[in-house]
Amino acid sequence: ETGVTQSPTHLIKTRGQQVTLRCSSQSGHNTVSWYQQALGQGPQFIFQYYREEENGRGNFPPRFSGLQFPNYSSELNVNALELDDSALYLCASSRWGVATDTQYFGPGTRLTVL
């Protein structure tokens, strides 16, 4: 098991609502990346946080936003939820900028939008 935790485990929201997902990083890591895994797809890169700033974003609209805190933990916020936002959201912690470094994943948060 990795030292990366995510909360909550499951979440049900209705369309138009807002949601916040949380992730704690592994000790010694300073970077958190967020991924969305929709049914039948591989994890899709949402964005990455380093030094409390967003560094790199995948093909996701601005209603997906995030934060990173001084202890390197992170939040993913999604506003104006849509049905297609239903997915498993994974976070991963790593060291900054090292392509050969393993990313350590949390168990994910399952979001259902009704």
Added chain:
Amino acid sequence: ILNVEQSPQSLHVQEGDSTNFTCSFPSSNFYALHWYRWETAKSPEALFVMTLNGDEKKKGRISATLNTKEGYSYLYIKGSQPEDSATYLCASPKGGNQFYFGTGTSLTVIP
């Protein structure tokens, strides 16, 4: 955005069979290729990180090879066991360590 593809999408094999699957990725601006195993209800678990053309890595009955010139990697499992049942993901980093994943190969090993 990097286009990483995996095939086949799913695979059912008998216990004891050997199997392999493919990950293809853009060969330009290559940094590394990561393989993960993802069991249901668990976190994805790192298997290999591959960087050099011709690289071959091994972990027990699982091995992987890398061809960066043509942009593919193979994952092999020798003598499949039921505990090997999982989804196997490959990922290619961009811009340091922003991972772009394939859709995965779902392996089911039938006892």
